Structure formats: C-alpha cells, structure tokens
Amino acid sequence: MAKILVVYYSFEGNTKLIADSIATAVGADILRLEVERELKSHGFAKYLWGGRQVVMKSKPRIKPLDKSPTEYDTLFIGTPVWAYTFSPALRTFFSTVKLSGKKIALFCSCGGDRRKTFEHMKAQLAGNEILGEFETIEPLKNDTSGQTQRVVAWAKQMLKV
Numbered sequence: 001m002a003k004i005l006v007v008y009y010s011f012e013g014n015t016k017l018i019a020d021s022i023a024t025a026v027g028a029d030i031l032r033l034e035v036e037r038e039l040k041s042h043g044f045a046k047y048l049w050g051g052r053q054v055v056m057k058s059k060p061r062i063k064p065l066d067k068s069p070t071e072y073d074t075l076f077i078g079t080p081v082w083a084y085t086f087s088p089a090l091r092t093f094f095s096t097v098k099l100s101g102k103k104i105a106l107f108c109s110c111g112g113d114r115r116k117t118f119e120h121m122k123a124q125l126a127g128n129e130i131l132g133e134f135e136t137i138e139p140l141k142n143d144t145s146g147q148t149q150r151v152v153a154w155a156k157q158m159l160k161v
C-alpha cells in the first residue's frame with residue numbers, strides 16, 4: 001500500500017479541518033507544521049504581521065517534524081492563503097525538506113482570492129508530479145459539511161490518478 005502523508009500549516013483552524021478530513025478519508029498520516037513563535041494577533045494586525053512575513057519571504061523556525069516526509073509516496077500539502085500566496089511556514093518547509101519524485105496534491109483555505117498560490121507552490125515542488133489542487137473558502141464558517149464532502153471526494157479521486 002502506498003504511504004500517504006498530509007502536511008499542512010493552519011493559523012486559525014480552517015486548513016486543519018480540511019487536512020484532518022482528508023487524512024481520515026484516505027487513511028493518511030498527518031504532519032502539522034507549527035512555528036516556534038506563532039503570530040499572537042487575531043485582530044486586523046494579523047494581516048500586517050503575516051503579510052509582512054510573506055513580503056519578506058520569511059522562513060519562521062518550525063518545531064521539529066514528527067514524521068519524515070521523504071518516506072512517503074504521496075503527499076497532500078495544504079496552506080492558508082496569506083497575501084495571495086502560501087504561508088511562511090510552508091516556505092520554511094519547502095526550503096528544508098527536499099521532495100522529489102513524489103505524487104503531490106495541493107489544497108488551500110482562503111478568504112476568496114488565492115491568485116497564484118498553487119502556481120507558487122508548484123514552483124517550489126519542481127521534480128514532483130502534481131496530481132491536482134483544491135481550494136476551500138474558510139470552511140469553518142461557510143458550508144462546512146459541503147466543503148468537507150467535496151474535498152474528501154477530490155482527495156479520493158487524486159489517489160486514482
């Protein structure tokens with residue numbers, strides 16, 4: 001059986017909901033990326049702090065990984081969209097874990113404008129086979145069960161590709 005890993009970062013829980021749903025549905029292990037010094041603000045200031053990290057291409061230190069991503073055949077990689085791209089924790093991940101020859105499916109949670117997030121992720125993942133991509137829009141507060149069902153159907157489809 002192929003080994004499957006769901007790797008994700010989530011600041012406010014939306015991406016976590018989707019990651020957990022995928023992992024349960026396809027029997028995957030989970031690796032949650034956690035930054036050592038997490039943003040504290042949940043008000044408007046979070047956009048300033050988070051946005052600045054994106055613009056600066058920051059690579060925040062992340063806690064030691066409890067799974068070894070290179071040991072898996074297929075990975076689902078998920079992120080919230082920050083400033084129209086993937087989150088800084090993912091930048092740290094991409095720069096420290098070199099994946100190649102893997103099958104990878106991408107997912108994100110956003111407020112409705114992801115722009116080129118998936119293209120930016122693909123550029124970081126050259127040398128792998130990208131199976132597909134799926135966007136959710138803040139599933140904790142919008143059509144939670146509908147979005148969860150659709151992402152689960154998509155994830156199962158990815159494994160048949």
Ligand SMILES: Cc1cc2nc3c(=O)[nH]c(=O)nc-3n(C[C@H](O)[C@H](O)[C@H](O)COP(=O)(O)O)c2cc1C
Binds near residue numbers: 109139
């Ligand atoms: C710093 C920051 C920047 C964001 N930038 C965008 C953006 O460019 N486009 C968008 O659609 N949503 C943006 N959002 C909203 C998040 O992508 C959205 O709320 C997402 O569901 C959060 O996922 P999470 O709960 O897993 O952290 C931003 C949120 C934060 C905190």
